[in-house]
Amino acid sequence: MKLNDAVLGTIFVLIALVVLFQARTFPTLPNQPYGPGTFPAIVACIMLLCGGGLILNGVRSRDPVLVLSGWIRTPGAAGRMTAMVAFVVLYILFSKQIGFPLLVPVLLTALLWVMQVRLSMAVPIALLTTGAIWMLFSKLLMVPLPLGLLTEVIY
Incomplete structure (x- = not known):
């Protein structure tokens, strides 16, 4: 079974957005430019970029949304x-x-x-x-x- 990259990319982007908005709710540390939400926000940004790349690749390939394997x-x-x-x-x-x-x-x-x-x-x-x-x-x-x-x- 293979999902089109655009579908997986969309899932990545949605998860990244949820993580990014949740990370913004974490409390900040006094006198520090970063806090507990920094690492999740960085990971979310990387997921956003990768998800966007998957979406572009999936749209360009024009593959079907779902392909079932023989097994x-x-x-x-x-x-x-x-x-x-x-x-x-x-x-x-x-x-x-x-x-x-x-x-x-x-x-x-x-x-x-x-x-x-x-x-x-x-x-x-x-x-x-x-x-x-x-x-x-x-x-x-x-x-x-x-x-x-x-x-x-x-x-």
């Missing part, structure tokens, strides 16, 4: 996309109660199975990926992931 017409594509969204929603709903280490391997294995990966490959991939994500967040980034049912076991 989207294959049998089961809609089901696989729906499963992806469903698994994200399930994670949001149950991660605090069940916990990341117990929920993610199950969801990831199920998602890989829906994506037609053999279970003999899906289970190790899900376990290794869960472990890697856990280590990345807990050790490197120091961001706690929900333990859920394991809270009492670990602590």
Whole structure:
């Protein structure tokens, strides 16, 4: 699936305008020419320029607004996309109660199975990926992931 650059550019410009107007509402610091809104305003200006460039490129190309790739017409594509969204929603709903280490391997294995990966490959991939994500967040980034049912076991 490919969107015309003019559409993406318009989205960039709209987001940039919202950020720019929000950044102007940030309080200023006394005796300083810049404040907390400076960096978001700079990013918004860059987004405005890039969005404008995308709009120009999209209008000049005269490509259709939306081009669907061949894979989207294959049998089961809609089901696989729906499963992806469903698994994200399930994670949001149950991660605090069940916990990341117990929920993610199950969801990831199920998602890989829906994506037609053999279970003999899906289970190790899900376990290794869960472990890697856990280590990345807990050790490197120091961001706690929900333990859920394991809270009492670990602590």
